[in-house]
Amino acid sequence: MGAVARHGTGTAVTRSERLRPIIADVADRRLDAMERLYQLSSPKLYGLCLRILRRPELAKSALKTAYLKIWKGARTLPADLDPLYWMVCIVRESALETARTNEDAGESWEPFEVEEPAEDPLAEGTHSDQLKRLLACLGTLSEERRRMVLLAFYDGWSREALSVYFDAPMHTVNTWLKRSVAEIDEQLSK
Amino acid sequence: MTVNDDDRQFVAEYVLGTLPAALRLMTRTRISDEPDIADVARMWERRLAPLHELAVPIAPPADLWADIAVSLIPPPIPLTPEEEEEIKKGLPALQDAFAVPNKAEAGDNEPVLAEPLGDMAPGVQARLKKWRWTAILLGVALVGGGSVFAYREWDRYTDLHYFASLQAERSAAVLVRVGVRDGDILVRPFLDPAPAGQTYQLWLVPDGQPARSLGTFSSGFTARSDILRRLGPKGAAKAMLQVTLEPGSGSDVVPTGEVLYSGRLLPE
Structure with a gap:
């Protein structure tokens, strides 16, 4: 999966190889494994939650819900999927549900700034090939549509929020999104 | 793959996160109920998830792990006074029957989660699902403005x-x-x-x-x-x-x- 870590023996271990046995132990209801998984992944996953929700108490609640789903669904981790991708999807879904169903979770129009980023135990020196391919694909979109996709992913903005931010009618935003999805689909299907 | 372009668009936007609450709810039910739709969702999740590599890691609140861990450990099963009395009398069978598990087991007294509900009786599943939807839809109503x-x-x-x-x-x-x-x-x-x-x-x-x-x-x-x-x-x-x-x-x-x-x- 692209992300590689080197341990003391010099053996290259991918992030997926590192996480998969831990999640297998989580599936066996081992709390120590769950704590290890939390230690490794929570800085990245909390960062995703907080950027979407902006309010720490909401981000905390959404992340807790996500980890409970991970605990409950550890047996369902697809064999061919990077475990971190799987967790990222669960966490984003939890944060988006909180954002869409909580009347206090309005969009923040301010740029997301972090004074003290945490250390990411799963960080790798280089970006994965999947990310590079996706970024190359996004690079072919117009600047507005590229920003729209990235704001939707990172900030969790809905069609309505994008319409306000870009000062564009809703049907224009829908058309932009539709074209963006179609073009990404076409390029990544090759 | 039998998913039409319209549905593929919806699923992609569901994963991206741009759908409003009600459409998001409907799409989620379709992902849950229709395997072809679920396949499209998984495809878009794989495509977009790598963006996380550019997200900034932030230290979560110090008490979050403890909060999560408490939710994962099943509470002791409460006994009736009659059962406590029987155990005090030293009936081994009852002691076994009401023993507190040493570790959490899948589905044991866990917090109410969205998925899966597969281990429960169909009637319980239906009631839980109904209440789950009711809760979500109330949320939808709140943002209806x-x-x-x-x-x-x-x-x-x-x-x-x-x-x-x-x-x-x-x-x-x-x-x-x-x-x-x-x-x-x-x-x-x-x-x-x-x-x-x-x-x-x-x-x-x-x-x-x-x-x-x-x-x-x-x-x-x-x-x-x-x-x-x-x-x-x-x-x-x-x-x-x-x-x-x-x-x-x-x-x-x-x-x-x-x-x-x-x-x-x-x-x-």
């Missing part, structure tokens, strides 16, 4: 797809998506089964005109309707959808039962 925004572009809207959340009070119970170009109807009810000998019936009530049946249902269904095709965008802007409970196989002409749920069509 945002849909007013959609009216701003009503006259200029060209995609010709509409969405309605039919509800009583603030608890939505039937989600309906219609396309006035092709007359497509997609219905997702969150209701108890109709009483024996009765059926739910969906009605279109154009402005100033009598109600017209769009079909009866007991579960989710899709259909095509000439009535909707003839309605057009202007008619849809003023029309209502209603659900009634009708005797037998439904009413042929006009609704005879009380209106259980109603709602307006909003452009997507």
Whole structure:
């Protein structure tokens, strides 16, 4: 999966190889494994939650819900999927549900700034090939549509929020999104 | 793969996160119920998830792990006074029967989670799902004010797809998506089964005109309707959808039962 870590023996271990046995132990209801998984992944996953929700108490609640789903669904981790991708999807879904169903979770129009980023135990020196391919694909979109996709992913903005931010009618935003999805689909299907 | 372009778009936007609450809810039910739709969702999750590599890691609140861990450990099973008395008497069988588990087991007294519900009895699943949907839909109702925004572009809207959340009070119970170009109807009810000998019936009530049946249902269904095709965008802007409970196989002409749920069509 692209992300590689080197341990003391010099053996290259991918992030997926590192996480998969831990999640297998989580599936066996081992709390120590769950704590290890939390230690490794929570800085990245909390960062995703907080950027979407902006309010720490909401981000905390959404992340807790996500980890409970991970605990409950550890047996369902697809064999061919990077475990971190799987967790990222669960966490984003939890944060988006909180954002869409909580009347206090309005969009923040301010740029997301972090004074003290945490250390990411799963960080790798280089970006994965999947990310590079996706970024190359996004690079072919117009600047507005590229920003729209990235704001939707990172900030969790809905069609309505994008319409306000870009000062564009809703049907224009829908058309932009539709074209963006179609073009990404076409390029990544090759 | 039998997923049409329209649905592929919805699923991609579901994963991306741009769908409004009600559409998000409907898409989630389809991902849960339809394997082809779920495959498209998984594909988009794989495509977009690598973006996380550019997200900034932030230290979570110090007490979060403890909070999570407490939720993962099942609480002791409470005993009745009679059972405590039996155990005090030293009956080994009862001691075994009421032993507190040493470690958490899958599904044991865990917090209420969205998925999966597979280990529970079907009746319990149905009740849990109903309440889960009720909670989510209440949330949808709370953000319903945002849909007013959609009216701003009503006259200029060209995609010709509409969405309605039919509800009583603030608890939505039937989600309906219609396309006035092709007359497509997609219905997702969150209701108890109709009483024996009765059926739910969906009605279109154009402005100033009598109600017209769009079909009866007991579960989710899709259909095509000439009535909707003839309605057009202007008619849809003023029309209502209603659900009634009708005797037998439904009413042929006009609704005879009380209106259980109603709602307006909003452009997507």
